[in-house]
Amino acid sequence: MSVALRDVPAPEPAEGFALLDVAFSGLCGTDLHICAGEHSRAQPGIVIGHELVGTLAAPAGGLAAGQAVFANPMMHCGTCDACTRGLVHVCERLRSVGIDRPGAACARVLVPAGGLYALPDGAALADAALVEPLAVCVRAVRRSALEVGERVHVVGGGPIGCILALLAADAGASEVSLSEPSATRRALAGGLGIATVHPERPEPVWDVVFDATGVPAVAASLGRWARVGGRVVVVGAYPPAPVPVDLLRVMFAELSLVGTRIYTRDDIAAAIGIVASGRLGLSRLVSEVVPLVEGVRAIETLRAGTALKLLLRP
Ligand SMILES: [Zn+2]
Ligand SMILES: [Zn+2]
Known part of the structure; x- marks a missing residue:
């Protein structure tokens, strides 16, 4: 097409x-x-x-x-x-x-x-155009049950990945990193103040891992990024056909695999409030x-x- x-x-x-x-x-x-x-x-x-x-x-x-x-x-x-x-x-x-x-x-x-x-009076409409992807991220962070002080890793440096990283930091994560194979996108994320780590060197230290890719090769390695007992949140949309996931790692490390889909009314309202605040x-x-x-x-x-x-x- x-x-x-x-x-x-x-x-x-x-x-x-x-x-x-x-x-x-x-x-x-x-x-x-x-x-x-x-x-x-x-x-x-x-x-x-x-x-x-x-x-x-x-x-x-x-x-x-x-x-x-x-x-x-x-x-x-x-x-x-x-x-x-x-x-x-x-x-x-x-x-x-x-x-x-x-x-x-x-x-x-x-x-x-x-x-x-x-929208609140005086809201910049160009900023409000980001309410939709932000609401997706609000939902994802809420689904992750992120707690203050936890360490977060985001896989994928597109707009959703970058918003997730900014929002998780805003929500109290003590450390946030992002991995992304494209050097251009790593630079764009870096420009937003997001720390990037090399995608080939996963370390299982993260309390919460957000998958903002929808790339099947990523799915297989997701469990390696999360610490024992950690949560992996699937945010990116995968192709309809099933993809390999390391379920032995999920089982051995007692990982929680969490899905999240678009947003509720509450998530949208929160996103509008965050956009209006301008703080991200x-x-x-x-x-x-x-x-x-x-x-x-x-x-x-x-x-x-x-x-x-x-x-x-x-
Ligand atoms: Zn969209
Ligand atoms: Zn229905």
């Missing part, structure tokens, strides 16, 4: 959805998978863009037109076992704007009316704000691995 810029019809108002004028739309690894034709659900012709902030084009969800919002792109079915248990973020039929229906890499988009979050300095992750008309170049830049976060601006 390839990626192209083309005109699409403006969306019409629809029941259960809000019309949003897009301010910024973040690009991530999921978009690369979609553009490469490797995503399990996305179909050719889809408008990408699931990390979005903007202003309401019309009143919705009790908010006035013109209100700046973060929009949760996820849609749950409401009837599956997960939804019945209140775990709508792991709905068995979870769908997303920008994957299953037209996304935010355009000027105007329909977003689920039930997933609108008013997340705007430093944005390598470039790219005009939408140069969107194809943005995808190529992201694929080349020379940038951290790229935002599209219609």
